[in-house]
Amino acid sequence: MKEGPHIALIASLIGDPARANMLTALIGNRALTASELAHEAGVTLQTASFHLGKLEQGSLICPRKQGRHKYFALAGDEVAHALEALMGIAANAGHLRIRPGPKDVALRQARVCYNHLAGEMATRLFDSMISRRFLSVEGEDVFLTTAGARFVRNFGIELDALPAKRPPLCRQCLDWSERRFHLGGSLGRAILAHIVELGWAKREQNTRALVFSRRGQALWVELTAER
Amino acid sequence: MKEGPHIALIASLIGDPARANMLTALIGNRALTASELAHEAGVTLQTASFHLGKLEQGSLICPRKQGRHKYFALAGDEVAHALEALMGIAANAGHLRIRPGPKDVALRQARVCYNHLAGEMATRLFDSMISRRFLSVEGEDVFLTTAGARFVRNFGIELDALPAKRPPLCRQCLDWSERRFHLGGSLGRAILAHIVELGWAKREQNTRALVFSRRGQALWVELTAER
DNA sequence: TTCATACTTCGATGCTAGTCGAACCATTTG
DNA sequence: CAAATGGTTCGACTAGCATCGAAGTATGAA
Structure with missing residues (x-):
């Protein structure tokens, strides 16, 4: 990806459907395993592992290991806040105006x-x-x-x-x-x-x-x- | 792009460096012409036109025509708010911790x-x-x-x-x-x-x-x- | 009217990023 | 200990997206 403002990097991380689904699943302060997140995202475990690595690299999530399980949680409430702000755009643009x-x-x-x-x-x-x-x-x-x-x-x-x-x-x-x-x-x-x-x-x-x-x-x- | 949560679409629009540069330029509530935004993004006018179309389609910006000039502005302050929230992630992740x-x-x-x-x-x-x-x-x-x-x-x-x-x-x-x-x-x-x-x-x-x-x-x- | 400028659209190109199979490592269970 | 399970890494593949040249439309100025 070409050099750009830092928000482009953060947003591009969120901008992948698989990763967005994972982040959404983590909003409720849940720590989910890589397998669970793979399921949330509808991809294989190896793909999920790849995505989780990118999210971690971008400081959007934090990992915690428990035995063979590895749990991931949002890195902080700024992340949750930004996700909610992005949802706010959707709401304001009328995409969610009709209650589904x-x-x-x-x-x-x-x-x-x-x-x-x-x-x-x-x-x-x-x-x-x-x-x-x-x-x-x-x-x-x-x-x-x-x-x-x-x-x-x-x-x-x-x-x-x-x-x-x-x-x-x-x-x-x-x-x-x-x-x-x-x-x-x-x-x-x-x-x-x-x-x-x-x-x-x-x-x-x-x-x-x-x-x-x-x-x-x-x-x-x-x-x-x-x- | 695969079907995903709506925030993935919005974020992917922001996640391109050229588009992110344009949006950043527009945060200051300026309405800029397509040519000016092309310059801000460092791309040709035709590429800028393509990107502006996508941003408009995603309801992130609004166009206003004045003669041969076409001005674009952010669609609303929810967009500015989300952009600032994304900046907040960068700030919190320490990417901006050292004052540049x-x-x-x-x-x-x-x-x-x-x-x-x-x-x-x-x-x-x-x-x-x-x-x-x-x-x-x-x-x-x-x-x-x-x-x-x-x-x-x-x-x-x-x-x-x-x-x-x-x-x-x-x-x-x-x-x-x-x-x-x-x-x-x-x-x-x-x-x-x-x-x-x-x-x-x-x-x-x-x-x-x-x-x-x-x-x-x-x-x-x-x-x-x-x- | 012609020329210059602003902008849009199309098509071709090349690069990137997401995907999964395979192989491997780490931990737990029987 | 072997087998099962959770997770990582690598390589190959391909779809998709950003890019620009070219051509076209729209507007303003001379």
């Missing part, structure tokens, strides 16, 4: 973005916490207020157990389906884990969609009401 | 992001307006407060002359060099135009860098101080 089907409705409602909750369910949490002064926004920085800390403790999150250093406790993350923000950071991650632990929602095998149970959704809606 | 030279310092300080100011100068404005309660953030929505309206009027922006409908008056836009937000929307656009009109800064011909004069910078720093 139930599965995409599910993605719009709740899905995993890297390691935290995204979609309508997520943005309503963020909005609710802003309006109830549980979160305070200053520029990019998002802080948990004292009232907010009480709120999440009541929800069942052990704040003291969260990583004290990077990633930040709270972080705004742009939600492409809602065009608004949802909560990232270690708190966002903990909330997603807690929702799953409570059985309010569960993850499906081959998708980023997070499926709330009827009861779980009711409880979540109540929790995130803007009172 | 004065020009990139200039880009970090002040540059044009589509149609509004970005870089350090821009994020300090956003932060300042947040902390001085000139801007109010609720989720993704950013509102100009009464005090904020007074502030920008004092600065010389005719608020009533701004477009009443889309784009929104205020909009948060992620700044890749600063990893924080700067102000987009029609107000952001107006502010950039006003800075240039006042002579505080000027745009260079072949770059997104916005060069503040010494006086302009001092005035800007004072305006955006967080008092």
